[in-house]
Amino acid sequence: MTPAQTTALIGGILLLIDLVVRIIAIIVVPRNRRPTAGMAWLLAIFFIPYIGILFFLLIGNPKLPKSRRDKQEQVDRFIRESTHGVERVSDSSVWPDWFEGVVRLNRNLGAMPLIGQNGARLIGDYEASLDAMADAVDRATRYVHAEFYIFAYDSTTARFIDALGNAAARGVEVRVLLDHIASRRVKGYNRTLRRLTDFGIEWQLMLPVQPLKGRYQRPDLRNHRKILVVDGEIAYMGSQNVIDRSYHKRSNLRRGLKWQELVAEVEGPIVSGLDAIFATDWYLETGEAPSRDELIPFEQESELQNLDCQVVPSGPGYQNENNLKLFLALLYAARERIIITSPYFVPDEAMLRAISGATQRGVHVELFVSEIGDQALVYHAQRSYYEALLRAGVRIYMYKAPFILHAKHFTIDDDVAVIGSSNMDIRSFELNMEVSLLVRGASFVREMRAVEDGYRRDSRELTLDEWMQQPLRSTILDNLARLTSALQ
Numbered sequence: 421m422t423p424a425q426t427t428a429l430i431g432g433i434l435l436l437i438d439l440v441v442r443i444i445a446i447i448v449v450p451r452n453r454r455p456t457a458g459m460a461w462l463l464a465i466f467f468i469p470y471i472g473i474l475f476f477l478l479i480g481n482p483k484l485p486k487s488r489r490d491k492q493e494q495v496d497r498f499i500r501e502s503t504h505g506v507e508r509v510s511d512s513s514v515w516p517d518w519f520e521g522v523v524r525l526n527r528n529l530g531a532m533p534l535i536g537q538n539g540a541r542l543i544g545d546y547e548a549s550l551d552a553m554a555d556a557v558d559r560a561t562r563y564v565h566a567e568f569y570i571f572a573y574d575s576t577t578a579r580f581i582d583a584l585g586n587a588a589a590r591g592v593e594v595r596v597l598l599d600h601i602a603s604r605r606v607k608g609y610n611r612t613l614r615r616l617t618d619f620g621i622e623w624q625l626m627l628p629v630q631p632l633k634g635r636y637q638r639p640d641l642r643n644h645r646k647i648l649v650v651d652g653e654i655a656y657m658g659s660q661n662v663i664d665r666s667y668h669k670r671s672n673l674r675r676g677l678k679w680q681e682l683v684a685e686v687e688g689p690i691v692s693g694l695d696a697i698f699a700t701d702w703y704l705e706t707g708e709a710p711s712r713d714e715l716i717p718f719e720q721e722s723e724l725q726n727l728d729c730q731v732v733p734s735g736p737g738y739q740n741e742n743n744l745k746l747f748l749a750l751l752y753a754a755r756e757r758i759i760i761t762s763p764y765f766v767p768d769e770a771m772l773r774a775i776s777g778a779t780q781r782g783v784h785v786e787l788f789v790s791e792i793g794d795q796a797l798v799y800h801a802q803r804s805y806y807e808a809l810l811r812a813g814v815r816i817y818m819y820k821a822p823f824i825l826h827a828k829h830f831t832i833d834d835d836v837a838v839i840g841s842s843n844m845d846i847r848s849f850e851l852n853m854e855v856s857l858l859v860r861g862a863s864f865v866r867e868m869r870a871v872e873d874g875y876r877r878d879s880r881e882l883t884l885d886e887w888m889q890q891p892l893r894s895t896i897l898d899n900l901a902r903l904t905s906a907l908q
Contacts, residue, residue, distance in 0.1 A: 573608060606668060655685075676822040727860065785812075787814055789816065801902045
């Protein structure tokens with residue numbers, strides 16, 4: 421065979437391989453994937469084939485391994501069967517007519533029941549929330565369960581983590597879950613783990629990426645939850661991680677960035693629901709099956725506000741986007757007012773239509789975001805939706821620099837609110853394990869409204885006229901970021 425024939429043969433083989441890869445991609449990639457994501461992946465594979473295929477193999481599966489999903493379903497089935505009829509709620513005759521359907525949706529997707537007779541308060545001061553958690557740990561007599569996306573020992577968190585150590589020293593069971601990748605990326609990771617070990621605290625990494633130890637899944641599937649439960653009597657949940665509000669990043673320190681958070685302190689039987697989330701995640705990481713009492717005690721009561729609450733877990737361990745479906749249901753249910761606070765707001769088509777549909781039927785809609793961003797890709801992807809939102813009639817308030825408004829919550833009319841760890845973007849809907857708390861109660865919503873009023877005072881409103889003056893380079897960056905946001 422002549423050199424020319426050899427070259428032609430090799431070229432033909434490579435062309436055939438390329439064609440086969442493209443055909444396989446068309447068959448495999450869009451399967452069980454939303455059209456926008458499937459199209460984004462196919463474009464990546466077709467135009468940058470080697471890099472596109474490599475990244476698809478690494479991060480193309482948006483679900484956790486089947487063994488973990490089976491364990492999650494096992495626990496959920498047990499909770500559903502064991503909590504049948506457990507609901508103790510306020511007078512349902514005063515509920516909005518749509519509320520029962522939303523509760524049933526959450527029950528079917530996330531297993532947790534709606535529980536009444538709860539109390540809650542909001543803490544918007546960064547250090548005050550850590551102090552409140554430390555005080556609760558100081559009063560612990562039986563156990564402390566802490567689960568945080570980022571968990572770091574530093575001068576800001578020292579009092580809280582030292583309180584955990586002191587509790588362990590006096591015989592209280594203290595268990596800590598921390599996300600492996602997120603915590604490892606911050607300063608002092610190894611020192612934090614040594615401190616926990618020296619304190620005698622049981623700790624486990626969540627979703628560890630340790631292939632040499634046989635522990636591996638898609639590396640950007642993370643546990644983003646933030647939960648603290650003390651003695652099954654009081655719990656804390658919301659947006660705040662256990663770390664200094666600068667996150668110790670050089671770029672943040674140079675820009676003077678500070679994170680603004682919101683944490684809910686809750687009492688009553690709903691605390692058991694948050695404890696069940698911890699117990700399930702501990703089981704998924706350790707194989708130690710939770711006891712019945714860890715999952716469904718639901719006994720303690722609080723007459724502080726008599727709030728009806730429902731815990732809504734979500735993430736790649738579930739077949740459905742539990743949080744997205746909850747959010748959409750509430751957006752369509754709203755009759756008067758929707759106020760959304762989200763640091764990373766990158767809606768999918770369904771959410772964008774739900775919001776625009778709300779404004780078109782006369783609902784007042786506000787969105788609170790940060791004036792500046794800490795993650796360039798998400799920041800620009802978010803900005804790409806501002807024109808559509810403004811034209812739809814949404815009022816956008818930009819929380820002034822140097823603060824990053826990291827709180828995650830929203831209110832519907834004057835009776836229902838949601839607070840938790842979930843952003844309103846594809847990552848939180850599909851890739852992160854999240855926890856949200858649905859609360860029905862006018863007193864809680866009034867407290868949330870006061871928080872929103874504070875945001876409004878510390879923000880400036882973005883107008884359509886101002887937005888249309890954006891330079892072309894910003895528009896290009898925003899649109900490119902929007903395209904990449906579909907890759908999941």
